[in-house]
Amino acid sequence: MTTSLSKPEHKPAKKAGFFNRLSTGTGAFDILRPRKVYYTVGIVLVVASILLIIFRGFNLGIDFAGGTKLTFTPAATSVPSDAQVGEVMSDSIGVSDVTVQRVGQSLQVVSAELQPNQIQTAAAALKSAFALPGNVVDTAVSGTWGAEVSKQAIISVIVFLVAVALFIWIRYERRSAVAAVVSTVQVLIITAGIYSLVGFELSPATVIGMLTILGFSLYDTVVVFDKVQENTRGLTSLTRRTYAEAANLAVNQTLMRSINTSLIALLPVAGLLIAGIALLGSGTLKDLALVQLVGMLVGAYSSLFVAVPLAVDLRIREPQLRAHTKRVEAKRAAEGLIVDAVGDPIGSRAPVVAAKGAKSHKTLAKAGGAAATVVAEAPVKPAKPAVSPVVPDMAPGEAPRPGVRPAGARPKRPSGKAARPTGKRGR
Template identity: 30%
Template sequence: MRLRLVRENTSIDFFSRGRIWLGLSAIAMVIAFASFLIQGLNFGIDFQGGTSIRTDSSQPVDIAEYRAVLDPLDLGDVSIVSVDDPLFDDDQYVTLVRVQAQDGDERIASETIEAIQSALRTIDPGMTFPSIESVGPKVSGELIQTAILAVALAVVAILLYIWLRFEWQFAVGAVLALTHDVILTIGIFSELQIKFDLAIIAALLTIVGYSINDTVIVFDRVRENLRKYKQKPLKEVLNISINETLSRTLMTSVTTMLALLALFILGGDVIRGFVFAMMWGVLIGTYSSIFVASAFLLVLGVKRDWSKKDPSAGTRYGHIDT
């Protein structure tokens, strides 16, 4: 017996309240954009600038212990990452301790560095500090620009891919859904003031890939059913296609969410922001592939036979009320 999250042959009308779903999405995007303009993002060290201190110890790394001895110094945003390398000796344990820029300075003061070193030596008196590097505001600004460019290029590449594989109406619907996902993800990070760093950019790119995968599955079934049901209205074909792929969509989302939930609970502070972004992205991506991308496709309309040229293609069903 196969596990199913929804019963077979569902007949849910996803577009009976299509305007309401699009309206709620539009309101959520406006709130997210307003939060971004008013509060901004809580940038991490990657985008804010700061100092990276490499530690070398003969004792196993306990990140919670490192953080406990540094918290009394009131350094602001501190990132502690354990570094593994097969070239290290068996008794060599390396970490990178990154501290945000203090009071707008490019690098933290020597007195602060000495205080950090003294605090960490309470864990291991023989700890050494092979390198100390600073990331200034200029480099951080370049990272922000590169991150924005990476997300934009990913969306453009997906637009071209969908356009070539399907039709321009499918491409526009998919990209609008992706834009919806990215804006709402940035908005939730702005609203909750969760640390935003390069790991979150990686999560955004992963969310884009996850969301478009769901959307392509639905669109592929739509294209098949447009050829199969030549006389049915586009709205009905879209409902049939989404219902047919609903079990697969929910199964993928739930299994992914279970894995992410385990990482969120057990993974620790280092990856918690990344995992939260992924969890939010799975929820929003599943919603947008069903309600946003398909709703825009219904508004734009599509042609029914790709083997014939039709000057009215793309507008034949544009008058249908969502």
């Protein structure tokens, strides 16, 4: 009795999970392919922010708009409401357009610039109405000084952008510098638009926070650019990956780092915002925390989805990289390779052979482009050698058909010839 042994089936290796591939940078996520969508989203947000800034404007603090600020600490047993403070100011000096801010246990009443006699009258009215244990401290800021502060803030942002462009240009190259500046300006405009929408007061703390988040965004951008430079070093001498695939690999490798850095930085900032609004009621903490929270979120997005894609689009226009991309695609088409989003082989297909009379390089390049876009296709198994069939019933005298061997036909040794000796040949 014959027993047939079946070969054990080969089980494919289990594919790693999404979070495992994300954390190890081996996910091969095609992050750069929908970059036109990123550009569209960025343009829409920038236009909306500019419209908000033009038509809604900012809630300028006393340091920018100028005015008078009265600060006092009420008794712990009787803390007046904002409406009560506004009523006292209106009855005493006829000024109803005031803003009341709570900084810890103290209250700050901000209004337009007041005359010295108005300040004395308002201070006396507040002390009498709320039985204040201490005096009312006044602070006056002229409109000229506020305009100077605004001017210096704008100059600071411009100097920062110029420094960013020079640094990226020297460290990497000019196209990366353009992408980094565009990304940074986008962060600045969107953050300012959200600040205008929320209506928080624009103060010197806001400017400080703005410069801080611009630095954070630049740091994240430099990290990704550094990985792109590492992956593309000596790229044109090889035919494994295109420039876009090497840049996409760099984004995959730094994606988890960017997420972790952003989350760790956002947690204390979110706590600062909650403390500034709910617990302390401090305008300075609130202003600083909001601009940092929004800026870090927008900065992390712009670094990965604006700066790097834009730099790639500008670089792949170079003739040298265009020629290299054609060589890579032609090689893949000739070898029948199917690659993923980062250029690693994941399968194979029938090699593309240039048609007779056609230019092989151009044909392979076109075929390679089509082959490179395929991401899932079963490998082609090599064909088994054809075996000539046996035809047992052949008519006598009929010549065998090409490739067909008659049944039982075996070559015979010619008669009358001796068998070849098995020993050594004679000399």
